Amino acid sequence: MMVALRFHAFGVVLFAWVLQVVSGASCPSSIFCGDIGNLTYPFTDARHPDCGILVIYGCDEKEPEAKKTIKNNNVWFDIVKLDEGNTIIIRDDKLHDLLLQRDCETFNHKVTFTVSTPLAYSHVKYSIGILRCNHALNDPPHNSVSNSTLCKNETLYSFTYRDVDIKGCSMKKLPTSTEVSQSQLNSTDLFNVITDEIVIQIQLTSDCSTCHYVHGGQCRLDNTGKLYCYTGKSTKTLLIVACASGAGALGVVIVLSWCIRRRFYNNKNPTHQIIEMFLNTHGHLAANRYSYPEIKKATNSFRNKLGQGGYGSVYKGRLHDGSLVAVKLLSDSKGNGEEFINEVASISVTSHVNIVSLLGFCLEGSKRALIYKYMPNGSLEKFIYEEKDPLKLSLQLSCKTIYNIAIGVARGLEYLHRGCNTKILHFDIKPHNILLDEDFCPKISDFGLAKICPQKESIVSLLGTRGTAGYIAPEVFSRNFGGVSHKSDVYSYGMMVLEMVGGRMNNNVEVECSSEIYFPHWVYKRLEQNQEPRLRSIKNETDKAMIRKLIIVSLWCIQTDPSNRPAMSKVVDMMEGSIESLQIPPKPYLSSPPRSSTDHNTHTSQTTHPSEY
Template sequence: MLNLKFVCFLVPLFLFFLNSSATNSTICPTDNCLIGPQIRYPFWLSQGSSPPQLCGYQEFSFLCVSGYTIFSPPPGRYYYVKHINYNNQSIHLVDFDTANETCPRALHDFPFGTLPLSHSPLNMDITFYYNCSSYPSGVTPIRCLTSGLKESFVFVAGNETSGFDWSKNCEEKVSVAVLKDQITSGGLMEEFVGALNEGFVLDWQTPESCDECEASDGLCGYSDDTKGMLCFCKDGSNSCSGRGKTRLSKLTIGLIAGGIGALLMICIIIICLRRKLLSILSEKFGKKTKNDQDIEAFMRNQGPLSIKRYTFSEIKKMTNSFQVKLGEGGYGSVYEGNTGNNCPVAVKVLNASKGNGEEFINEVLSISRTSHVNIVSLLGFCFESDRKALVYELMPNGSLEKYIHKRDLDTNPPLSWERLLQIAEGIAKGLEYLHRGCNTKILHFDIKPNNILLDKNFCPKISDFGLAKLCSKTHSIVSMLDARGTLGYIAPEVWNRNIGGVSHKSDVYSYGMLVLEMVGGRQNFNREVGDLSDTYFPHWVYRQIELENNEELYGAMTEDEQEIAKKMIIVGLWCIQTNPSDRPPMNRVIEMLEGSLEQLQIPPKPFIFNPAITEREYCDTANLVSVSSEYQYGR
């Protein structure tokens, strides 16, 4: 039986809400992400829908991504919202692409087109000129952005060397805003990194009537229809003064009161049937988190996807209630399934606790943009709160990993050297497509044997795009806030930016390590040595090539097999050069694999730290996706 005292409490509570139903807090609530400022008019927090009615400019929506407040004007550009000063009407932004970078590369011009934002007097403009083929003597370049023989430069806007046409002699010009107080007498070359990381300030304007509205305890709103300011009065009456005010009608108040009355009835029902009803509500609605709403909004902002979205019940039916498990990892489990039209599929069901959805978004957005014989096909996905699944074409022969190590050859027959070469070429063509063939350049960042799947004809297909990064085809260097990848395959510049910028050459490095592992695993090198560095296959194999020690290097192999193995070794060693600019692009890798051995030159010996020391330092430096013992090829 319902507690009488509780009912007595609810009745005045209802009357209170009815009396204050037209207050500004009910109409336009404030919000915030885990990290970042309070969000209110004229800004609003996207929850996967249109803005709250009349509560903000349509263009001023924010997202919560990994707890950070993100502003994306226009789509494709992302800025951290560092601070909002509602009194001075200014917003402090930091470009996502240059934040926390040791050698940032500004990618976007300022301003943002038609948005109602203007330059703050606190700002100044600086201009970057990238990849300049010629330049005046005595001008200092940005050393960490050197690309071959081409240099890049930065100037305070308008202070470029007079009489020299920078735009004509450089491939790209980008002008950005920074705070004036970040550029002091120390010099722009030393201070532009900190200035970009600090960001810039923009101002917005609101009508005078908004000031009057807020002074009378009202709340400003904005009509996208009339492009005019609105004033929501506190009590819905004439007591709210100020030009441009809009009183809530009696009908609106009635609707609000009716809604609160309905809410009151639901509360009473919950009290009466709380256990059963709360159980049902928890099952149906309780798992929809704010992060899930952010994912929905982010995916919606990317436009319509070319792949099908399944319900979880369809996924369950597809896999016959997850009857046949194909594999399992830190991400979740993979099950065999069938779409119903005799199309076998592999369904990856992600763990509910796996990250904040970034890997799921990466996978869906990146792989859905691809179509290539050497890229696994994503047929669909499921996203129902914490239930996330990906539906791929089924690869009958599983991953490359189980075919290149002797420990697995009891259950899987060894691949011929001709087949290994074909697989290496296929992977290279897939990467070349990701780097240059897509409308959007895709960097994979996790090339390794168990992410290469083999179809029934042993055609390789690159999979697992959870760590991928999409970027513009016109830019070679990308920005990342953290290291990503698997130890042993990660390019050195990914975790040490002093070595060079992160780019498609980072995938080239991972590919080179993969190719060397295909050779080393196939030969099953496992020597008893005292010096730990001697067990590191790239160093050992380079030494054997220098000594022309074919017997130790190749063993019992035919001449044709030796030629294939040596070609793969040379290509792999070129790909793992420490300096990213020394590594060949993937189109050149394909040419080397398809060409003759006589045309290949022996590369310089790559400088790589002692694996034991590097592993320990790396673990201290970055949050790794996984720590793999495969960093050493001595098995």
């Protein structure tokens, strides 16, 4: 019955599409996109992908101020503003972090947002040149300024134009918010001149400009990458194409419906039935599907095991295109397929630099596997717990890296809670589920316990407890503390950050129970005494300030009353702001149930629909 209803609904959508094609619907002259105004060519939104060259996401959000993003060169950028003259202002998160830390790598940063196609090209509207030399030049570039900004043993020269090539020096173009004069460079700290809000000018090629503005067509690329001008077809042609396509699609629906119905009733595996039904009703969410022999071949018969989790084992592999992957082979005995569905449904609707990307999956009989991009540095936990380092190499993270990981995870959670079309609550934030790429950029992973709910829902309903002991918010294991919401993820995040800064690296603290030495009361006591944890990674006053900021923010996150915890958007603001603006939070009077040294399994439960707020 449910299958029939779903395909009836699909038939209605198909009929509506046929009517739309027959009517010859054209692209709108402008598209409303919330607080950034109306989009005009070459910009468009996700609902009209063929009506422009650059697609902006988030325009269809009910809240006008919802975040707007754009993907370029496989990187997502936040949009700050659209200006006249095909100008877009985007925020570069990596550059933002470098500027915030006054890191000399700022002057080696490359702006990755570029458009270079037969349809359009781009350039950074405002920029300056930075020449980094490992020695002072006897004959510096003409009209350059030898800047006083200190960067190791390098001498920096800044100028407003010209590319130069000098032996022993490296040249970079870095963005500024407006035109900068040579006199301004002479008197201003370079960190205050460079901006993370980059002004990008988009220019149509002459052929595309003629197509759009003269012929009223849409600039498109054919299979060979050459531009052609699509001007539409006659109503008669559209009618023939629409009817033929509709009849063909309807035939496919009938055959597909029969096949699924047969498989559903003949297959004796209920878990397989549930998952197949999900994949067929949410096919647009699923990544590439692989057969079990393909998975076995990619992992060399599962020879290189990376780790073991609550839901199965993870193996290193290589796809046929040469890309390295991590393959999570799910255990047969775990649940009724909920963890598989959660992973596919959650990750498939996300796209963020701090969220792991699902490349594919396998569902074949009782075999279920998920395929992710391989993360060379593994999970965060091995950098926190010495016992997780099998070679006892004392994997030490710098304070700056700890800070960058913490703020990266915060941004990922903020995106899950507010940035994508549906609100996603993770329910299992812990070091084990934070993966690190080659640059130690954190990626939130393992969405097996995630719960998807509409953006408007604040309080969700759960049966039982879900999460990992030691990171579970009080209201999750006892509803007497309040309703379960996105604030439950905030609590888990706070506990995780406390472990990052308190780590298992401090072995000199004498307490009654060594397994509890890094929990909130000990950290809060040291904060009251104006003492930072005695980490070997703290090298200077800047490190001390960063660690103190992380401690204050995390203690706010683990407040027992959920209403006293900040939302993740506020956490990001606190992390990016000055430490002087942070207030010391009240002392937490309750902590999550303690972890045992072997407690890495996850406690799960079935979920119900979100309750009303």
